[in-house]
Amino acid sequence: xxxxxxxxxxxxxxxxxxxxxxxxxxxxxxxxxxxxxxxxxxxxxxxxxxxxxxxxxxxxxxxxxxxxxxxxxxxxxxxxxxxxxxxxxxxxxxxxxxxxxxxxxxxxxxxxxxxxxxxxxxxxxxxxxxxxxxxxxxxxxxxxxxxxxxxxxxxxxxxxxxxxxxxxxxxxxxxxxxxxxxxxxxxxxxxxxxxxxxxxxxxxxxxxxxxxxxxxxxxxxxxxxxxxxxxxxxxxxxxxxxxxxxxxxxxxxxxxxxxxxxxxxxxxxxxxxxxxxxxxxxxxxxxxxxxxxxxxxxxxxxxxxxxxxxxxxxxxxxxxxxx
Amino acid sequence: xxxxxxxxxxxxxxxxxxxxxxxxxxxxxxxxxxxxxxxxxxxxxxxxxxxxxxxxxxxxxxxxxxxxxxxxxxxxxxxxxxxxxxxxxxxxxxxxxxxxxxxxxxxxxxxxxxxxxxxxxxxxxxxxxxxxxxxxxxxxxxxxxxxxxxxxxxxxxxxxxxxxxxxxxxxxxxxxxxxxxxxxxxxxxxxxxxxxxxxxxxxxxxxxxxxxxxxxxxxxxxxxxxxxxxxxxxxxxxxxxxxxxxxxxxxxxxxxxxxxxxxxxxxxxxxxxxxxxxxxxxxxxxxxxxxxxxxxxxxxxxxxxxxxxxxxxxxxxxxxxxx
Numbered sequence: 001x002x003x004x005x006x007x008x009x010x011x012x013x014x015x016x017x018x019x020x021x022x023x024x025x026x027x028x029x030x031x032x033x034x035x036x037x038x039x040x041x042x043x044x045x046x047x048x049x050x051x052x053x054x055x056x057x058x059x060x061x062x063x064x065x066x067x068x069x070x071x072x073x074x075x076x077x078x079x080x081x082x083x084x085x086x087x088x089x090x091x092x093x094x095x096x097x098x099x100x101x102x103x104x105x106x107x108x109x110x111x112x113x114x115x116x117x118x119x120x121x122x123x124x125x126x127x128x129x130x131x132x133x134x135x136x137x138x139x140x141x142x143x144x145x146x147x148x149x150x151x152x153x154x155x156x157x158x159x160x161x162x163x164x165x166x167x168x169x170x171x172x173x174x175x176x177x178x179x180x181x182x183x184x185x186x187x188x189x190x191x192x193x194x195x196x197x198x199x200x201x202x203x204x205x206x207x208x209x210x211x212x213x214x215x216x217x218x219x220x221x222x223x224x225x226x227x228x229x230x231x232x233x234x235x236x237x238x239x240x241x242x243x244x245x246x247x248x249x250x251x252x253x254x255x256x257x258x259x260x261x262x263x264x265x266x267x268x269x270x271x272x273x274x275x276x277x278x279x280x281x282x283x284x285x286x287x288x289x290x291x292x293x294x295x296x297x298x299x300x301x302x303x304x305x306x307x308x309x310x311x312x313x314x315x316x317x318x319x320x321x322x323x
Numbered sequence: 324x325x326x327x328x329x330x331x332x333x334x335x336x337x338x339x340x341x342x343x344x345x346x347x348x349x350x351x352x353x354x355x356x357x358x359x360x361x362x363x364x365x366x367x368x369x370x371x372x373x374x375x376x377x378x379x380x381x382x383x384x385x386x387x388x389x390x391x392x393x394x395x396x397x398x399x400x401x402x403x404x405x406x407x408x409x410x411x412x413x414x415x416x417x418x419x420x421x422x423x424x425x426x427x428x429x430x431x432x433x434x435x436x437x438x439x440x441x442x443x444x445x446x447x448x449x450x451x452x453x454x455x456x457x458x459x460x461x462x463x464x465x466x467x468x469x470x471x472x473x474x475x476x477x478x479x480x481x482x483x484x485x486x487x488x489x490x491x492x493x494x495x496x497x498x499x500x501x502x503x504x505x506x507x508x509x510x511x512x513x514x515x516x517x518x519x520x521x522x523x524x525x526x527x528x529x530x531x532x533x534x535x536x537x538x539x540x541x542x543x544x545x546x547x548x549x550x551x552x553x554x555x556x557x558x559x560x561x562x563x564x565x566x567x568x569x570x571x572x573x574x575x576x577x578x579x580x581x582x583x584x585x586x587x588x589x590x591x592x593x594x595x596x597x598x599x600x601x602x603x604x605x606x607x608x609x610x611x612x613x614x615x616x617x618x619x620x621x622x623x624x625x626x627x628x629x630x631x632x633x634x635x636x637x638x639x640x641x642x643x644x645x646x
Contacts, residue, residue, distance in 0.1 A: 099557045100512050127624070160484040161631040189423050189537040199624050214512040214537050214633050218618045221625035234422045234564045241557045295541045301450070301522050302544035308484040308631060310537050 024297040027288050031315045034284035039317070040170065042066055044264030044272040048084060048227070052094065052235055053257040063232035064273055065192050065210075068171055068225065070148050071132050072185050075125030076194050076224045079205040084263045086119040088206065093255035094239065098247030100213030103236040104195055105258060106206050108248075118206060125202050130221050131182035134175055143175065144168075145183060154281060155183065162186075162217045165309040167280035172309045174220060185225035188215045188310035192227040212237040215310040230275055230316050278315040288315065347620040350611050354638045357607035362640070363493065365389055367587030367595040371407060371550070375417065375558055376580040386555035387596055388515050388533075391494055391548065393471050394455050395508050398448030399517050399547045402528040407586045409442040411529065416578035417562065421570030423536030426559040427518055428581060429529050431571070441529060448525050453544050454505035457498055466498065467491075468506060477604060478506065485509075485540045488632040490603035495632045497543060508548035511538045511633035515550040535560040538633040553598055553639050601638040611638065 046069065052061040067077045083089065089106065096104040107116040134143050134155070144152040145168060155173065157166040163174035165186065175183045187193065191211045196203030202224060210229050229236070244250030264272050278285050293307035369392065375384040390400045406412065412429065419427040430439040457466050457478070467475040468491060478496065480489040486497035488509065498506045510516065514534045519526030525547060533552050552559070567573030587595050601608050616630035 099560055130625070161482075162627050162629045198621050217631070217634060218615070218623065218627045220627065222618075222623050237422055238561050238563060240561060292541070295545075298521050300541065300545050302453070304485050304541045304543065306485045308540070311540060 025291065026295070026297050027291040030284055030288045030291060031278060034278055034282070034288075034315075038279050038282035038284040039276040040279050041319075042230075042275045042277060044267070044274065047230075047264035047273055047275070048080070048261055049264055049267060049273065050089070050232075050261045051259040053259055055235075061232065061235040063210075063235050064230050064275075065227045066230045066275070067227040068185055069169065071145050072168075072171065072173070072183075073129070073224045073226045074148070075123045075129050076203070076205045076226050079122045079125070080208075080226060081263060082119055082122060083204075083206055084261055085266070087260065087262075088116070088119060089258050089261035092116065092258050094236065094258065095242075095255045096209075096246065096248045097212075097236075097239045097242050099241045101211075101216065101247070102209040103212050103239055104207065104209040105256075106195070106208060108207070108255075118204060122204050124204075125224070127200055127202055129202070130224060131176075131184055134181040134183045136181070143181075156280070160308045162220065167285075167309075167314065170277040170280045170314045172312075172314070174309075184221050186215070186309060187211055187217055187219050187225055188228070188313065189213070190229040190233050190313075191215075191225050192229060193219070194224040194226055196223060210236050215308075217310075231273070231318065274319040274321055276317055276319060280314060285314075288312075348614065349618070349620050350614040353607055353611045353614060354601060357601055357605070357611075357638075361602055361605035361607040362599040363602050364642075365553075365598045365600060367590070367597065370553075370587035370596055370598070371403070371584055372587055372590060372596065373412070373555075373584045374582040376582055378558075384555065384558040386533075386558050387553050387598075388550045389553045389598070390550040391508055392492065394468050395491075395494065395496070395506075396452070396547045396549045397471070398446045398452050399526070399528045399549050402445045402448070403531075403549060404586060405442055405444060406527075406529055407584055408589070410583065410585075411439070411442060412581050412584035415439065415581050417559065417581065418565075418578045419532075419569065419571045420535075420559075420562045420565050422564045424534075424539065424570070425532040426535050426562055427530065427532040428579075429518070429531060431530070431578075441527060445527050447527075448547070450523055450525055452525070453547060454499075454507050457504040457506045459504070466504075466506075479603070483631045485543065490608075490632075490637065493600040493603045493637045495635075495637070497632075507544050509538070509632060510534055510540055510542050510548055511551070511636065512536070513552040513556050513636075514538075514548050515552060516542070517547040517549055519546060533559050538631075540633075554596070554641065597642040597644055599640050599642060603637060608637075611635075 046067050048065040050063040054060050092107050094103055094105040095108040109115045132145055134145060136143055143155045147153060153168045155166040155168045157164050157175060165174045172186045172188060173183045174186050189211055193209055194203035194205050195207035195209050240254060241247060242249045249255050289312050292312040294303040294305060296303045369390045371388040373386040377383050415430050417426055417428040418431040432438045455468055457468060459466055466478045470476060476491045478489040478491045480487050480498060488497045495509045495511060496506045497509050512534055516532055517526035517528050518530035518532050563577060564570060565572045572578050612635050615635040617626040617628060619626045
């Protein structure tokens with residue numbers, strides 16, 4: 001294998017007996033060395049497991065989405081859970097794919113007479129819910145948000161081109177210090193958001209999209225981010241681009257059927273996916289973040305000395321459990 | 324068509340007779356209204372026209388790459404022109420595709436005995452050429468770079484997460500003010516760069532990659548950016564992801580054959596692609612850039628008040644000429 005190929009992904013360099021000093025660590029090295037106590041389990045109930053129709057070779061196509069926990073986007077994620085429990089997406093499709101933008105799915109006919117009826121009880125979520133209040137701890141000035149159970153979720157912060165940003169319980173968010181103190185989840189590659197009509201509509205969560213290109217940060221605060229694809233993004237990012245208006249598939253035969261969407265806890269126990277994320281308040285994460293901003297190893301010779309939040313994706317890993 | 328679908332791409336709103344005030348313009352509106360004098364023609368000699376093998380439906384797959392002009396990356400683009408004139412890529416392939424990273428092509432066997440011989444006369448480009456000296460105009464403090472013909476290319480500047488950034492003759496670049504004043508081209512979605520071995524190797528330009536995910540800005544200054552895909556990126560971004568090490572196709576049957584790569588001026592005149600870019604020193608571009616940073620229209624209600632350089636791609640258009 002040509003070293004040029006390996007080098008471009010900055011895989012950890014092979015250990016060499018002749019080296020007097022240890023190799024400079026890469027972000028991947030830090031993640032691999034993180035102790036078990038730095039990882040947090042993701043509740044299968046926070047996962048949407050989407051099965052697309054098999055590909056042309058008959059191979060299954062599973063996309064797993066982690067829903068963002070309250071207090072962020074809670075009205076929409078509540079609707080999404082209701083839609084999933086109602087099996088509402090079964091028989092719908094991926095109907096729109098735009099290069100360097102999004103893949104979008106759902107019924108797609110929502111303003112037509114034959115639109116698929118939504119289950120009862122969905123919330124109409126106000127635009128004000130794009131923002132979540134940020135609290136400040138009196139003793140140490142730390143910023144945090146409160147979950148419905150009144151748990152504090154502390155936010156670390158630094159500045160990128162768009163806002164002060166940080167991580168809350170493993171989720172990338174941005175903060176606005178001016179006037180009302182509020183935070184919101186940011187769009188990165190793989191983020192999942194709620195397609196909507198024009199303001200004041202905010203969407204129910206029935207029509208969703210995943211980002212398959214450069215992070216569209218201008219959408220932050222304008223549309224609800226409800227989660228991220230944690231496995232199977234390639235089943236969306238490789239889809240043919242739509243040639244119809246706004247990238248909709250003009251040929252209905254191109255639509256990718258969705259066989260089912262289930263919350264992880266509705267699957268039989270042996271089939272539930274198990275994932276963990278690297279805790280954003282852990283020492284390992286702090287080292288990982290520093291290296292993402294300051295790559296300096298066999299491949300990277302000129303550290304950037306900065307990073308935008310989407311270039312520091314929270315490390316995730318899948319746990320394969322025995323039966 | 325559901326308004327929700329249209330809204331997500333913020334297409335220009337339809338004119339309404341009832342509106343008392345003009346609709347707020349979108350970036351697309353500004354580009355559409357730009358006068359002819361704000362557009363600059365791209366010399367076909369600055370284009371690499373790559374024909375991949377047709378797809379499974381027999382449709383052609385053409386990828387057009389604009390090479391960055393001197394003084395940026397001139398050693399590598401000189402090599403690339405030599406390789407193109409030697410028809411070196413004919414019969415090579417796209418052999419590596421990594422989600423949210425790159426699609427890479429060339430011979431791919433460059434450290435093996437049966438590696439495809441390179442043409443003579445290619446330069447070995449030093450690492451120092453990742454950077455280009457920045458001059459400052461004595462009268463007005465403007466920053467510029469000098470082309471080989473001693474033409475000034477002025478740079479406008481603002482700050483993003485990584486560096487002071489700006490545009491030079493329609494190309495996104497970053498600047499370093501500290502110590503030696505230098506600039507370099509930045510990686511964005513669609514950027515084309517030179518795959519290399521470990522430092523001090525910088526690659527010849529024979530193995531190239533295109534960015535098919537979030538802008539990998541940590542690569543800036545560590546690898547040569549030589550151009551951008553201006554048409555046909557979907558032929559790369561939709562390719563299956565490689566399952567071999569570093570995303571290389573472990574099954575040779577997956578490699579996408581490259582039928583030919585030609586500089587635009589080697590094609591018969593009637594076949595030469597004609598493109599224009601919106602001049603980055605034009606008033607239209609300034610308005611476009613402002614709106615990319617401050618989207619405020621029917622769809623976007625909360626302007627970001629900031630933008631990273633990769634979210635302000637230089638507008639390009641293809642000119643179809645009669646025979």
